[in-house]
Amino acid sequence: MGIFICVCVSNYRRTLQIARELCDKALEAQACYSLGNTYTLLRDFQQAIEYHVRHLNIAQELADRVGEGRACWSLGNAHTALGNHEQALQFAAKHLEISKEVSNCINLP
Numbered sequence: 001m002g003i004f005i006c007v008c009v010s011n012y013r014r015t016l017q018i019a020r021e022l023c024d025k026a027l028e029a030q031a032c033y034s035l036g037n038t039y040t041l042l043r044d045f046q047q048a049i050e051y052h053v054r055h056l057n058i059a060q061e062l063a064d065r066v067g068e069g070r071a072c073w074s075l076g077n078a079h080t081a082l083g084n085h086e087q088a089l090q091f092a093a094k095h096l097e098i099s100k101e102v103s104n105c106i107n108l109p
Contacts, residue, residue: 008038029058029067036074045078052078069098 012035019027036051052074059067076091 005038005042009035012038025058025062026064029055029062029064032058033067033070033074036071036078040074040078040081043081045081048078049075049082065098065102069095069102072098 012031016028016031016035019025019031032051032055036048036055039045039048039051052071056068056071056075059065059071072091072095076088076095079085079088079091
């Protein structure tokens with residue numbers, strides 16, 4: 001898995017660079033989300049948090065509630081892994097709030 005993960009990190013960083021060059025915020029958000037998940041797999045939770053925070057900020061800027069919810073879920077997981085349970089709980093609560101909002105918008109029970 002080591003070589004595969006290194007290739008993923010390299011490709012996602014390149015994607016992030018291209019997204020910035022193109023001023024494509026949606027692509028930038030996706031690249032940050034993917035990098036955060038990859039660093040989670042590497043158990044580098046601090047680095048994962050940095051990318052998930054960037055994803056969260058961009059999602060908020062774009063008014064992307066689904067992206068915001070995904071970022072909150074990922075941040076909650078990373079903080080849990082680090083033992084930051086209070087922060088994890090705050091992100092989990094925010095994720096739940098967003099999930100309910102999005103569910104109501106698309107008429108899910």
